[in-house]
Amino acid sequence: GENVEQHPSTLSVQEGDSAVIKCTYSDSASNYFPWYKQELGKGPQLIIDIRSNVGEKKDQRIAVTLNKTAKHFSLHITETQPEDSAVYFCAASKTNTGFQKLVFGTGTRLLVSP
Amino acid sequence: DSGVTQTPKHLITATGQRVTLRCSPRSGDLSVYWYQQSLDQGLQFLIHYYNGEERAKGNILERFSAQQFPDLHSELNLSSLELGDSALYFCASRPWGGDTGELFFGEGSRLTVL
Numbered sequence: 001g002e003n004v005e006q007h008p009s010t011l012s013v014q015e016g017d018s019a020v021i022k023c024t025y026s027d028s029a030s031n032y033f034p035w036y037k038q039e040l041g042k043g044p045q046l047i048i049d050i051r052s053n054v055g056e057k058k059d060q061r062i063a064v065t066l067n068k069t070a071k072h073f074s075l076h077i078t079e080t081q082p083e084d085s086a087v088y089f090c091a092a093s094k095t096n097t098g099f100q101k102l103v104f105g106t107g108t109r110l111l112v113s114p
Numbered sequence: 115d116s117g118v119t120q121t122p123k124h125l126i127t128a129t130g131q132r133v134t135l136r137c138s139p140r141s142g143d144l145s146v147y148w149y150q151q152s153l154d155q156g157l158q159f160l161i162h163y164y165n166g167e168e169r170a171k172g173n174i175l176e177r178f179s180a181q182q183f184p185d186l187h188s189e190l191n192l193s194s195l196e197l198g199d200s201a202l203y204f205c206a207s208r209p210w211g212g213d214t215g216e217l218f219f220g221e222g223s224r225l226t227v228l
Contacts, residue, residue: 006156032215034215034216041221043118043206043219044157044204044219046216049216089156098164098169099145099208099215100170101162101172102215103159104149104157107156107157
């Protein structure tokens, strides 16, 4: 089955710096890669996703890149702010199975210091 | 507020006991997913139901079972509880139709086994 690895497990940056979180997946048939943000005491919430037919997607300060050959995708947050502090999860799934199983990475705790 | 409701929010019980966690998906969502979140374990996929039928299983223990009822709410039953079952259990729902893979998570049920 699919296995998703995520690094680093913790990341501390200064406000205004950039943050990068990396994930690798094992199943070459996976074609949908979302990123979720989990704030303290809440459930995860989707922040951005990418499908395998594109290599990069941006939404304001957030961007995701995908390298299908290497089975690797990354989350980039620019101009970080204290409110970006949270746990971030990457995930992988297959759209042709009706998203039957969304497999998550182990999470990255991001701390943005003022 | 994601629109997904989970009860109870907190539950404390003893080893060997049985508990039931309940999830009400967003109005109209036919898919329900269950995840277990333990410390340092990320989000472990347990099971996915679509319109009352089981669609995919993850690493769900035999002591655990789930079902989705005709009104689309779902229940996760955990029996013969062990200390290691202490975790946050999340339910998520996904919109019917279209091609969106976004999951909407509830705020979780925190289970403590003493």
